[in-house]
Amino acid sequence: MPATDLAGSRLLHDARTLGVATHGGAAPLACASHLPQAHLLKGVIGRDQPVVELWRGRDEAHDEVIGAANCRFNGEVLFATVSVIVSDDGNDALGAATYTAYRSLLDALQVTGYPHLLRIWNSIPGINVDDGGLERYRRFNLHRYKAYAESKRPTESGAPAACALGSYGGPLVLYCLASKTPAESIENPRQTSAYRYPQQYGPRAPSFSRAALWSGAGSDSDILFVSGTASIVGHQTLHHGNVVAQAHETLTNLQSVVAAAISRGARDIALLSDLMLKAYVRHASDQPLVRQVLAGHGLYADAVLYLHADICRADLLVEIEAIGPARSVEIKTETIDMRDSRSRSSSDSQVLRENG
Ligand code: 3EB
Numbered sequence: 001m002p003a004t005d006l007a008g009s010r011l012l013h014d015a016r017t018l019g020v021a022t023h024g025g026a027a028p029l030a031c032a033s034h035l036p037q038a039h040l041l042k043g044v045i046g047r048d049q050p051v052v053e054l055w056r057g058r059d060e061a062h063d064e065v066i067g068a069a070n071c072r073f074n075g076e077v078l079f080a081t082v083s084v085i086v087s088d089d090g091n092d093a094l095g096a097a098t099y100t101a102y103r104s105l106l107d108a109l110q111v112t113g114y115p116h117l118l119r120i121w122n123s124i125p126g127i128n129v130d131d132g133g134l135e136r137y138r139r140f141n142l143h144r145y146k147a148y149a150e151s152k153r154p155t156e157s158g159a160p161a162a163c164a165l166g167s168y169g170g171p172l173v174l175y176c177l178a179s180k181t182p183a184e185s186i187e188n189p190r191q192t193s194a195y196r197y198p199q200q201y202g203p204r205a206p207s208f209s210r211a212a213l214w215s216g217a218g219s220d221s222d223i224l225f226v227s228g229t230a231s232i233v234g235h236q237t238l239h240h241g242n243v244v245a246q247a248h249e250t251l252t253n254l255q256s257v258v259a260a261a262i263s264r265g266a267r268d269i270a271l272l273s274d275l276m277l278k279a280y281v282r283h284a285s286d287q288p289l290v291r292q293v294l295a296g297h298g299l300y301a302d303a304v305l306y307l308h309a310d311i312c313r314a315d316l317l318v319e320i321e322a323i324g325p326a327r328s329v330e331i332k333t334e335t336i337d338m339r340d341s342r343s344r345s346s347s348d349s350q351v352l353r354e355n356g
């Protein structure tokens with residue numbers, strides 16, 4: 001255990017570390033306050049402690065705060081977080097927060113010289129709530145599109161891999177990885193491209209790619225960012241109310257998008273099992289079923305991070321994302337033992353326990 005204590009502390013204080021996303025926990029992680037940190041208010045399922053997702057590059061990184069964006073970059077990639085409070089007045093508070101957050105982020109990418117957004121995570125308070133006749137997720141889509149279009153960013157092919165999940169209160173939180181060189185957009189032949197969804201899903205279709213395939217500078221392997229993937233075939237949700245069938249359909253979709261990436265020449269990726277997975281479940285009590293489906297597909301279900309979150313379509317019960325394998329960027333998830341930190345005086349003493 002002392003060895004992993006040290007490993008955890010070393011990782012957080014490693015000059016190559018780019019930033020963290022903290023899943024769960026009442027407050028942001030004090031021992032990571034020197035890094036861009038996305039504090040996400042989702043419940044971690046199956047572990048009684050928060051989890052920190054830590055991003056580390058190959059070279060020493062430097063940070064800069066630009067407007068609302070906390071950035072850290074190493075000459076090759078940039079990690080950034082933006083957090084914007086959603087006011088409770090007005091019908092379109094979420095839309096306004098989305099526009100502000102995206103404009104700040106995109107301006108920061110331009111200023112720092114990392115213009116290519118590879119992957120972005122969106123955490124949206126009350127994602128399925130109806131605000132004055134339009135669901136918050138649909139308002140989010142309108143304003144994300146507007147910010148991309150005004151910043152002359154791709155809104156169709158070339159848009160980043162993404163996901164959009166709910167949070168139970170708190171601000172709108174974005175975190176992302178961007179780079180100096182572009183990624184290749186990958187679509188899923190089983191699914192209508194999200195940016196071509198018909199109007200029945202909202203006045204503006206979502207701006208994201210099913211996956212982004214990126215080769216780091218001078219790297220001999222690629223990194224595949226697979227967007228949040230759900231039980232959608234064509235543009236329709238399948239298997240209403242059946243989480244097991246939705247999980248199977250989701251895995252078929254994931255396998256299909258990974259196959260599409262391989263057929264485009266992805267290096268070092270052969271199977272879905274080569275990637276790191278994160279699963280979001282709408283109902284925490286469904287997690288054992290999802291876990292079982294993953295194990296049944298030969299995946300290492302205990303290494304998956306399970307988070308309790310609302311999903312952008314009200315009829316979706318599960319969504320899974322994938323990433324890896326990462327040579328140019330390392331991603332580790334670790335459990336933080338908060339009990340341990342309470343017994344110590346230094347805020348640097350929180351224990352990070354690697355879970356593989
Ligand atoms: C879907 O396939 C499910 O709006 O950024 C997945 C990934 C979903 C990203 C987004 C939404 C987003 O449409 C929802």
